[in-house]
Amino acid sequence: MWCPSVSLSVWANAWLAGAAAPDDVLDALSQWAPKHSVTAYDAVAAGRTGLPWPDVNHFGTMSLLQTLRSAAEKPTGTPAISVALPVPGDVRGLPAGTQFQRDAITAGEAIIVDGGPGATGVGLVPDFEFDESDAYDDGEAEVCALNWTVYSVPDVPIQEHVDLGEAEFALRSAVRSAADALGALRAEAGGMDLADPRKLVQQVMESSRRHRAPDHAPSRALRVLENAAHIDAIVTVSSGLMPIGLQSSSEAQIANDALRPLSGVVRSARLAAVNAILYSAWR
Numbered sequence: 001m002w003c004p005s006v007s008l009s010v011w012a013n014a015w016l017a018g019a020a021a022p023d024d025v026l027d028a029l030s031q032w033a034p035k036h037s038v039t040a041y042d043a044v045a046a047g048r049t050g051l052p053w054p055d056v057n058h059f060g061t062m063s064l065l066q067t068l069r070s071a072a073e074k075p076t077g078t079p080a081i082s083v084a085l086p087v088p089g090d091v092r093g094l095p096a097g098t099q100f101q102r103d104a105i106t107a108g109e110a111i112i113v114d115g116g117p118g119a120t121g122v123g124l125v126p127d128f129e130f131d132e133s134d135a136y137d138d139g140e141a142e143v144c145a146l147n148w149t150v151y152s153v154p155d156v157p158i159q160e161h162v163d164l165g166e167a168e169f170a171l172r173s174a175v176r177s178a179a180d181a182l183g184a185l186r187a188e189a190g191g192m193d194l195a196d197p198r199k200l201v202q203q204v205m206e207s208s209r210r211h212r213a214p215d216h217a218p219s220r221a222l223r224v225l226e227n228a229a230h231i232d233a234i235v236t237v238s239s240g241l242m243p244i245g246l247q248s249s250s251e252a253q254i255a256n257d258a259l260r261p262l263s264g265v266v267r268s269a270r271l272a273a274v275n276a277i278l279y280s281a282w283r
Contacts, residue, residue: 002208002211003085003108003109004029004032004109004126004146005083005084005085005109005110005111005124005126006083006109006270006274007028007029007031007032007211008025008028008029008064008068008111008124008126009081009082009083009111009274009278010028010213010214010217010274010277010278010281011024011025011028011029011214012025012065012068012081013079013080013081013278013281014214014216014281015065016068016069016072016079016080016081016281017079017281017282019214019215019216019281020214020281022062022065024214025065026061028211028212029061029064029146031210031211032143032146033128033129033143033144033145033146034144034145035060035061035144035145035146036060036061036064036145036146036147036148037058037059037060037061037063037064037145037146037147037148038051038058038059038060038063038064038067038124038147038148038149038150039051039056039057039058039059039147039148039149039150040052040053040056040149040150041099041100041149041150041151041152042151042152044120044152044154045122045150045151045152046150048070048071048115048119048120048122048152049066049067049070049071049122049150050066050067050070051063051067051150058147064148067122067124067150068081068113068124071113071115071121071122071150072113072114072115073115073116073119076116077282078279078282079278079279079281079282080113080114080115080116081111081112081113081114081278082111082112082114082159082275082278083109083110083111083112083271083274083275084104084109084110084111084112085108085109085267085270085271086101086104086105086108086109086110087105087108087263087267088105090264090267091104091105092157092160092271093112093157093159093160094110094112094123094157095123095153095154095155095156095157098151098153099151100123100125100151100153103125103149103151104123104125107125107126107127109125109126110123110124110125111123111124111125112153112156112157112159114156115156120152120153120154121152121153121154121155121156122150122151122152122153123150123151123152123153124148124149124150124151125148125149125151126146126147126148127146127147127148127149128143128145128146128147129143129144129145129146129147130142130143130144131143131144159275160271161275162268162269162271162272162275163272164220164221164224164272164273164275164276166272167224167268167269167272167273168220168223168224168227168269170265170268170269171224171227171228171231171265171266171269172227174231174262174265174266175227175230175231177259177262178231178234178235178238178259178262179234200233200237201230201233201234201237202233204232204233204236204237205229205230205233208229213225213277214277214281216277216280216281216283217276217277217280218276218277218280220276221272221273221274221276221277221280222273224269224270224272224273225269225270225273225274227269228266228269228270228273231262231265231266232263232266234259235259235262235263235266238259
């Protein structure tokens with residue numbers, strides 16, 4: 001489940017609440033890229049965060065922390081930071097019709113910082129930078145930096161509350177649906193040479209386990225994140241396993257129909273879990 005916006009949000013929030021050190025935030029960010037930079041998209045965002053304008057310069061990771069602290073203003077006992085995981089058709093938590101919203105949808109993630117009553121909020125969207133000259137043998141370029149763009153958000157949308165208990169209950173049903181769909185797909189494949197889906201699911205999940213949460217994170221929230229990651233991995237593996245010859249079959253269509261709504265369940269559960277982690281830092 002982990003993405004740069006979640007890592008930065010939970011650790012920067014813990015730092016602002018006095019539950020983590022700046023080095024903890026830097027360690028979490030280093031899992032995504034060796035270098036991080038931050039720049040303002042507009043003059044208002046620059047004024048709120050102290051970033052330069054109109055000259056657009058990229059500043060390093062410590063400036064990213066200072067940007068968040070400036071945008072959050074004084075601590076109020078509740079998190080000023082929230083996370084959005086938008087996809088086309090589900091843009092909850094983002095201001096409509098803005099460049100920030102459009103770029104967040106492209107990235108699939110964003111951070112919103114509420115500056116408090118009467119203050120303009122800001123949004124941050126990450127963008128990976130790749131070193132094309134140092135590609136791996138399989139043709140994939142290595143990540144060399146993660147660039148964060150800061151946007152002004154005059155009207156921070158009210159964040160939709162997703163109950164963690166309800167999210168966990170929905171995940172239980174989703175696990176069964178995902179497992180049944182994967183089983184139906186394997187049965188339809190018959191004697192075709194398919195990779196072991198359980199092994200592939202574990203490989204997908206393993207990549208997210210190197211990211212850790214702050215010590216104050218509730219165990220229930222971590223369990224929800226783990227279950228959501230499991231379902232997401234099943235969906236990912238199922239999509240990649242389907243041979244072309246089966247994509248029009250009835251069983252494959254049933255499997256697809258069962259898997260399709262699970263992404264929304266996973267996204268809601270992740271938002272609920274992250275929100276619980278954010279609030280736990282201020283208790």
